[in-house]
Amino acid sequence: MAADGALEIFPQIQALVLDKLQVVSYKWLSRNFSVSSNYAKRLLQEFAVKHCNELEVLYTLSGWLKSEPQTYCVKLASTYKLEEVKQVFKDNCSVQVYSVQACIPSDLAVIWNAEFVQAEELFNQPLTEGNCLRDNRQVTFTLFYLAENILFLTLFCGVSNLFVQRIVDGKHVGAAAPWPMNGKGVAIESKGISTVKGQPIQHPQQGSGAKNGLQSSIAVSSDNSEKVALDAASKVTKPPLIKESVSGGNTGKNKGQNVKSSSGTTSSLASLWGNASAKSKPAAPAAETAIDTSIAAATAEAQICSHEALDAANSEDEDHHNNHKRERNIVSGRKRRVFLDFSDDDDEEENVTSLSSPDVFKGKHAAQSLPKTEILLDRSKPSTAEPKGDRLSDGLDSTKGKNSSLPSDADERSASITMGGISLKKKTNSYNQGDTDKNNKEVATTSTSPKRRKVLKTRIDDRGREVTEVIWEGETADSNMPEKNISVNDAANRPPAANKVQAAGIAASTNPGKGGNKKPGKGGLKDAKQGNILSFFKRV
Amino acid sequence: MLELRLVQGSLLKKVLEAIRELVTDANFDCSATGFSLQAMDSSHVALVALLLRSEGFEHYRCDRNLSMGMNLNNVSKMLRCAGNDDIITVKADDGSDTVTFMFESPNQDKIADFEMKLMDIDSEHLGIPDAEYQAIVRMPSSEFARICKDLSSIGDTVIISVTKEGVKFSTAGDIGTANIVCRQNKTVDKPEEATIIEMQEPVSLTFALRYLNSFTKATPLSETVAISLSSDLPVVVEYKIAEMGYIRFYLAPKIEEEDDMKP
Numbered sequence: 001m002a003a004d005g006a007l008e009i010f011p012q013i014q015a016l017v018l019d020k021l022q023v024v025s026y027k028w029l030s031r032n033f034s035v036s037s038n039y040a041k042r043l044l045q046e047f048a049v050k051h052c053n054e055l056e057v058l059y060t061l062s063g064w065l066k067s068e069p070q071t072y073c074v075k076l077a078s079t080y081k082l083e084e085v086k087q088v089f090k091d092n093c094s095v096q097v098y099s100v101q102a103c104i105p106s107d108l109a110v111i112w113n114a115e116f117v118q119a120e121e122l123f124n125q126p127l128t129e130g131n132c133l134r135d136n137r138q139v140t141f142t143l144f145y146l147a148e149n150i151l152f153l154t155l156f157c158g159v160s161n162l163f164v165q166r167i168v169d170g171k172h173v174g175a176a177a178p179w180p181m182n183g184k185g186v187a188i189e190s191k192g193i194s195t196v197k198g199q200p201i202q203h204p205q206q207g208s209g210a211k212n213g214l215q216s217s218i219a220v221s222s223d224n225s226e227k228v229a230l231d232a233a234s235k236v237t238k239p240p241l242i243k244e245s246v247s248g249g250n251t252g253k254n255k256g257q258n259v260k261s262s263s264g265t266t267s268s269l270a271s272l273w274g275n276a277s278a279k280s281k282p283a284a285p286a287a288e289t290a291i292d293t294s295i296a297a298a299t300a301e302a303q304i305c306s307h308e309a310l311d312a313a314n315s316e317d318e319d320h321h322n323n324h325k326r327e328r329n330i331v332s333g334r335k336r337r338v339f340l341d342f343s344d345d346d347d348e349e350e351n352v353t354s355l356s357s358p359d360v361f362k363g364k365h366a367a368q369s370l371p372k373t374e375i376l377l378d379r380s381k382p383s384t385a386e387p388k389g390d391r392l393s394d395g396l397d398s399t400k401g402k403n404s405s406l407p408s409d410a411d412e413r414s415a416s417i418t419m420g421g422i423s424l425k426k427k428t429n430s431y432n433q434g435d436t437d438k439n440n441k442e443v444a445t446t447s448t449s450p451k452r453r454k455v456l457k458t459r460i461d462d463r464g465r466e467v468t469e470v471i472w473e474g475e476t477a478d479s480n481m482p483e484k485n486i487s488v489n490d491a492a493n494r495p496p497a498a499n500k501v502q503a504a505g506i507a508a509s510t511n512p513g514k515g516g517n518k519k520p521g522k523g524g525l526k527d528a529k530q531g532n533i534l535s536f537f538k539r540v
Numbered sequence: 541m542l543e544l545r546l547v548q549g550s551l552l553k554k555v556l557e558a559i560r561e562l563v564t565d566a567n568f569d570c571s572a573t574g575f576s577l578q579a580m581d582s583s584h585v586a587l588v589a590l591l592l593r594s595e596g597f598e599h600y601r602c603d604r605n606l607s608m609g610m611n612l613n614n615v616s617k618m619l620r621c622a623g624n625d626d627i628i629t630v631k632a633d634d635g636s637d638t639v640t641f642m643f644e645s646p647n648q649d650k651i652a653d654f655e656m657k658l659m660d661i662d663s664e665h666l667g668i669p670d671a672e673y674q675a676i677v678r679m680p681s682s683e684f685a686r687i688c689k690d691l692s693s694i695g696d697t698v699i700i701s702v703t704k705e706g707v708k709f710s711t712a713g714d715i716g717t718a719n720i721v722c723r724q725n726k727t728v729d730k731p732e733e734a735t736i737i738e739m740q741e742p743v744s745l746t747f748a749l750r751y752l753n754s755f756t757k758a759t760p761l762s763e764t765v766a767i768s769l770s771s772d773l774p775v776v777v778e779y780k781i782a783e784m785g786y787i788r789f790y791l792a793p794k795i796e797e798e799d800d801m802k803p
Contacts, residue, residue: 103734104727531792533580533587536774537666
């Protein structure tokens with residue numbers, strides 16, 4: 001069947017794909033050569049096999065998704081992603097060649113460009129002239145094509161909105177309608193739904209949530225995934241910003257996972273620590289009402305929450321805002337404990353609380369430490385990638401907050417807290433009372449601590465890992481002389497003490513210092529270091 | 541008797557421009573398979589290997605293997621007299637100590653021939669074993685040239701590090717440091733714009749920018765460049781010459797002392 005036609009068509013495809021760099025899809029092929037689409041697919045398959053080295057192939061995969069409830073889906077995938085996309089499908093899916101092209105275009109609209117132009121031309125032909133698009137027999141095909149197009153758009157997020165609208169508004173919205181609707185799994189379904197523009201979405205919980213905005217839904221549910229779903233849902237009501245809605249769902253999901261995992265960490269750490277953490281454990285992942293936060297405030301780590309808790313109690317409007325802050329505070333609480341852990345491990349003579357003497361945050365010291373801390377905090381806010389280093393930095397922050405909240409130096413407290421980037425102006429008494437034994441200890445030690453302070457330094461070492469060090473700085477902090485290195489934190493593992501000392505020396509001379517070290521070596525030993533080609537290749 | 545006729549004469553001009561900065565004198569070896577050159581730079585740090593296969597010439601005749609020693613600057617001087625559209629014919633008789641370059645204008649109304657004296661050059665031909673490289677980076681040649689040029693204004697050496705995500709070129713100098721990361725990018729409008737990384741394992745090597753900058757003189761020959769790296773081998777910077785062959789530059793890496801590597 002293929003033989004004679006293929007002989008004529010192949011050279012033409014080759015010329016189009018390899019010389020004119022056109023995307024040749026089966027649709028284009030079937031219209032251009034008036035062959036059936038199945039035949040066109042087969043031709044492309046054959047062509048792709050012949051020229052597999054010279055061109056890129058896009059496949060269509062269609063089948064039932066693994067997700068619940070079952071959804072029939074058609075996806076496009078490049079050769080590289082083929083296996084990956086296959087995993088999404090249940091059992092076996094059909095894999096056919098969608099198009100061949102010289103390279104995967106950066107602007108994915110290019111994939112549809114040729115056939116769109118072709119379709120336009122065909123429609124613009126005089127009415128008397130029959131063509132494949134006017135032919136009744138093939139109109140149904142066209143409908144299907146366009147429906148598929150819409151599906152593909154869900155996969156390729158890079159397609160411009162303009163294009164999406166063009167297709168969807170065109171006339172074949174109905175073709176994409178038969179999507180199974182899902183009651184609750186909005187996050188999953190949002191992809192499919194959002195492609196169908198303006199399709200009403202009914203969700204028992206989120207239907208109202210979408211209108212009321214984020215706050216109410218958050219107040220109702222502590223589960224993060226719901227918020228995610230809501231994000232997606234609220235976006236669906238907009239024009240079909242497919243890309244946004246899909247990615248919104250994803251990022252939201254990630255966020256949810258992060259929070260979950262962080263709370264997991266909290267609980268495991270809690271087992272190492274005494275009663276304070278035992279309380280904090282329920283508090284951390286708990287919901288965000290004022291009651292919860294006040295419980296949290298009673299614990300050592302969530303003290304910073306207390307201020308926000310007050311706010312939360314006052315107005316529900318701030319719940320959303322509060323929720324964000326709370327998430328951060330959960331993190332920071334956890335971080336602080338990690339930090340203290342380091343102090344215990346690494347500091348021989350100083351004890352846990354020596355991190356911050358009351359003196360530390362007076363006047364210029366606090367001011368000096370401010371910029372660095374803020375930077376670290378800023379970075380840790382979206383913290384996902386490198387939690388450990390950031391954890392430390394936040395730990396310092398919250399520790400600062402805690403120490404400064406000691407009754408003895410109430411003034412410095414508020415100053416340092418604001419400087420740390422956390423707007424905590426008021427302090428709740430519950431914290432001090434709830435955590436008395438620990439605080440007492442702190443008070444005792446902080447009063448005796450010398451006029452030194454620990455400064456947290458984060459840098460990227462030569463191997464690209466983030467190293468966070470806590471360094472003692474004396475009264476003359478400007479000199480940047482690290483007296484002692486408390487902890488070196490690698491992404492992989494913590495190096496032994498010997499390394500720390502070494503690293504402390506390096507902390508003083510980071511990149512510019514290194515450059516300086518290298519330069520003389522380069523100048524003087526240049527030829528000594530340069531390898532000789534004769535040491536690699538032998539004379540014949 | 542040797543006679544090679546190259547319709548695309550500008551190609552030979554580009555080849556000469558590509559290598560003459562690195563090598564001053566070299567032997568051109570002609571055999572039935574093609575026209576080749578292998579030469580080291582004077583400091584024996586870099587090596588250039590050129591191959592123009594016989595099929596790429598309109599007419600190729602080489603009765604027996606012939607090695608012609610030439611001063612590349614002189615060859616370049618001669619070839620500069622050829623127009624970009626000229627057809628170049630290289631002729632040499634067996635046992636002769638001269639080579640003749642003949643330039644024909646496209647419409648055949650002007651024919652020039654230049655005879656150049658050959659030289660005796662003691663060249664040591666090196667055996668270059670086929671090797672599997674830990675990482676091969678293909679990228680637009682103009683991009684590579686730009687990176688080398690930019691970095692050489694900051695420092696003298698470049699550290700090329702290849703990971704799955706991309707290739708990083710970094711340098712450090714008196715005025716500061718510079719890092720350029722090129723990510724793998726297969727989604728482009730033209731295949732030659734792609735940056736493709738084939739990597740068995742991550743590799744990081746240090747090279748003198750001076751040589752890399754010389755290599756990039758071959759940029760006009762090809763739109764893409766392939767950089768092959770292995771931790772214990774010289775880097776290979778290869779420019780394919782359309783349907784004819786290639787020009788490959790080998791550069792020995794700088795030996796990193798352990799103290800430098802460890803912080």
